Amino acid sequence: MALDGKTAIVTGAAMGIGKAITEILLKNGAKVAVLDVNKVEGENLVKDLNKEYGADRALFLSCNVESDEEFKAAFQKAAEAFGAIDILCNNAGILNEEKWQDMISINLAGVIRGTYLALEHMRKTNGGGGGVIVNIASMAGLGPLLTCPVYTATKHGVIGFTRAVAAASAASNYGIRVNALCPSFVGTELFTTIEHKLGQFAHLKGAANQLVEKLGVLNTPEVAECILELVTDETKNGEAFMVRTEMKGYVPFPSLSSTDKP
Numbered sequence: 185m186a187l188d189g190k191t192a193i194v195t196g197a198a199m200g201i202g203k204a205i206t207e208i209l210l211k212n213g214a215k216v217a218v219l220d221v222n223k224v225e226g227e228n229l230v231k232d233l234n235k236e237y238g239a240d241r242a243l244f245l246s247c248n249v250e251s252d253e254e255f256k257a258a259f260q261k262a263a264e265a266f267g268a269i270d271i272l273c274n275n276a277g278i279l280n281e282e283k284w285q286d287m288i289s290i291n292l293a294g295v296i297r298g299t300y301l302a303l304e305h306m307r308k309t310n311g312g313g314g315g316v317i318v319n320i321a322s323m324a325g326l327g328p329l330l331t332c333p334v335y336t337a338t339k340h341g342v343i344g345f346t347r348a349v350a351a352a353s354a355a356s357n358y359g360i361r362v363n364a365l366c367p368s369f370v371g372t373e374l375f376t377t378i379e380h381k382l383g384q385f386a387h388l389k390g391a392a393n394q395l396v397e398k399l400g401v402l403n404t405p406e407v408a409e410c411i412l413e414l415v416t417d418e419t420k421n422g423e424a425f426m427v428r429t430e431m432k433g434y435v436p437f438p439s440l441s442s443t444d445k446p
């Protein structure tokens with residue numbers, strides 16, 4: 185799928201990884217709806233982006249991914265403004281082990297909510313034009329981050345959901361591919377403000393810091409770059425793409441006979 189003239193929705197796009205994803209999509213010719221709970225950051229960003237990339241290329245829509253109503257309304261407004269939606273990037277996420285119910289609601293239920301809305305808008309069997317969904321998981325979706333068990337669970341959930349819905353979409357001829365991106369640590373506000381958001385396993389932060397030392401810290405454009413392949417390569421569906429400072433690549437999963445069947 186070439187990006188020129190395509191339209192995208194990115195959640196949690198006012199800052200961090202979502203902002204970098206928005207910028208790379210715009211640079212490659214797409215129009216982007218920037219969804220976020222942070223109105224001030226979101227509106228300022230869109231003002232700057234429209235100056236840089238051309239009027240009406242970006243649109244800010246206030247949306248909490250925890251709210252069915254707000255999410256539905258944002259999809260509707262984006263579809264009306266752009267004509268159709270081709271790409272969804274479910275990026276919004278938090279890391280706060282003390283507010284673990286919120287993490288499940290945003291990191292996992294928010295991704296499910298966004299994906300199901302996108303299937304309704306985009307699937308060929310409902311008059312849509314097909315498209316692609318990219319869910320921002322984490323390396324914590326592939327292995328355990330000991331200080332953050334619930335965050336780890338939400339990201340494992342995102343990968344499991346992505347793989348299942350990708351296979352279901354293909355089996356249903358929806359024309360929609362679904363992939364997950366799994367970055368290691370990235371230098372955003374989520375990462376730099378972690379100190380007071382660890383829960384009962386905060387005493388293990390020494391080991392987590394050693395892991396940070398070992399893996400290093402990515403910058404947001406390095407992560408955003410990986411989105412392009414998942415969006416444009418029509419052969420990629422149900423993939424988990426890991427990105428680390430020293431390597432990147434598709435994660436192999438065990439082949440189970442039960443996953444060959446619907």
Ligand SMILES: NC(=O)C1=CN([C@@H]2O[C@H](COP(=O)(O)OP(=O)(O)OC[C@H]3O[C@@H](n4cnc5c(N)ncnc54)[C@H](O)[C@@H]3O)[C@@H](O)[C@H]2O)C=CC1
Nearest residue numbers: 196198199200201221248249276277322369370372373374
């Ligand atoms: N920073 C890191 O080390 C890593 C982050 N990730 C994932 O990347 C995604 C983005 O994270 P960062 O950019 O690092 O975080 P960030 O904290 O820098 O930015 C998150 C953005 O999401 C928005 N947001 C938060 N809750 C929301 C909600 N309920 N509805 C709509 N918007 C909401 C925030 O306002 C903010 O603009 C998350 O899913 C995170 O789990 C994955 C791997 C590593």
Ligand SMILES: CCCCC/C=C\C=C\C(=O)C/C=C\C/C=C\CCCC(=O)O
Nearest residue numbers: 322323324327328329368369375389392
């Ligand atoms: C006390 C420091 C903790 C810092 C945590 C901050 C942000 C983390 C964000 C993530 O999404 C996690 C990213 C990468 C590491 C996750 C898991 C590593 C699993 C390693 C393994 O395979 O065992």
